[in-house]
Amino acid sequence: MLSVDFHNEDSQLLRKESTMKFKVLESLKAVQDWVEKHDYKGYEPFDGLGSYLRPCTFGNTFLERLLQQLVRQCPLNLRPLLGVKRLDSTKGRGYMAWGYLHMYQATGYEEYRDKALLCLEWLDRNKSPLYQEHSWGNHFDYASRGGGMPRHQSTIVWTSLIGQAYLQAYELFRMDRHLEILKSISRWILSLPREQTPQGICLSYVAPLQSSIHNSNMLGAAFLAMSSKYTGHVEASQIARDAMAYSCSGQLPEGGWYYGEAEKYHWIDNFHTGYKLDSLKRYIEATGDTAFQENLDKGFRFFKNAFFEQDGCPRYYHNRKYPIDIQCASQAIETLVFFSDRDPDALTQAERVADWTIANMQDQDGHFYYRIYPFRITAKAPMLHWGQATMFRAISLLYKTLNTL
Secondary structure (H helix, E strand, O other), X not given: OOOHHHHHHHHHHHHHHHHHHHHHHHHHHHHHHHHHHOOOOEEOOOOHHHOOOHHHXXXXXXXXXXXXXXXXXOOOOOHHHHOOOOEOOHHHHHHHHHHHHHHHHHHOOHXXXXXXXXXXXXXXXXXXXXXXXXXXXXXXXEXXXXXXXXXXXXXXXXXXXXXXXXXXXXXXXXXXXHHHHHHHHHHHHHOOOEEEEOOEEEEEOEOOOOOEOHHHHHHHHHHHHHHHHHHOOXXXXXXXXXXXXXXXXXXXXXXXXXXXXXXXXXXXXXXXXXXXXXXXXXXXXXHOOOOOHHHHHHHHHHHHHHOEOXXXXXXXXXXXXXXXXXXXXXXXXXXXXHOOOOOHHHHHHHHHHHHHHHHHHEOOXXXXXXXXXXXXXXXXXXXHHHHHHHHHHHHHHHHHHHHOO
């Protein structure tokens, strides 16, 4: 017979696990209700050019960036005052679809299946009008240090991540339309410009010009590798390997990556590192190619050690805590849970990050705050994809994983 003490300890452990699952489920329901109540519309960090003040920039990129950064960085939400409207978000719909699929797998409830399929149908109808194939971009104009990007200009980041939601749906439901879309996405990615180097190739961030960025290159490579067994694109696997070779050759000695090789891109942040690691793991699992296994192991060790405070608070940069950003929190949870099959401690760390984020960055109305700055100055603007959809996807994966233990 079990001793009383052992039984009590076991009961306490079960209560603790149950409490965490309940907390995650409550958070999930709250953010889901917020998104659905607002008809899947919200703000985004870089939507400031939607302001009526934009004509005052006279089309000057520097002035456009100033306006955009004013709206983005101000702790107060200036958007209602400046005429910036809540918009649809293709990546937001993709992430919500992904989260619904996680919840369908966790619970078996048909309502989650139906909501996921509705989101994917919306994405099918709302692909970028600039391209024949399926790809997706922002619903607003954007000015960055890399140059301007008009609305609907598709990016490999958005397209690959939305593509992964379609992949999961196809693996669950085997719908012919989803397979057609997977083939279309693959054709779009394969048509992108590629930087040819002695180390490998870099898939372009966008179609009109070559733009070499590590996380976007690895996201595209992962999608090509994962989808190739369904799409029949024979060159996809080799392109994916060459792309991973390029980015793995750029891994820094301590295990991280710069955002890009150009000097203006020399920073190392939390969520882009998570994108890279998830993509590399997906590539290895899809292909069985272990040539980059050491890169993966070194990168994940760096990620775990560099981007978190002891209490679970996610750091933005590897060498700086602030700003505490909801995208870093959501991607950290996602990556830690995704790697928990390799590292049992990763799930515990994911729970700490989720616990901290829910306690410190979720409003009573269900939405997650955008950022926390020094002195606890909090930007509470309700971003759609950047905060709500990314957190819904991340904590739904956490819930699904806890539900299987």
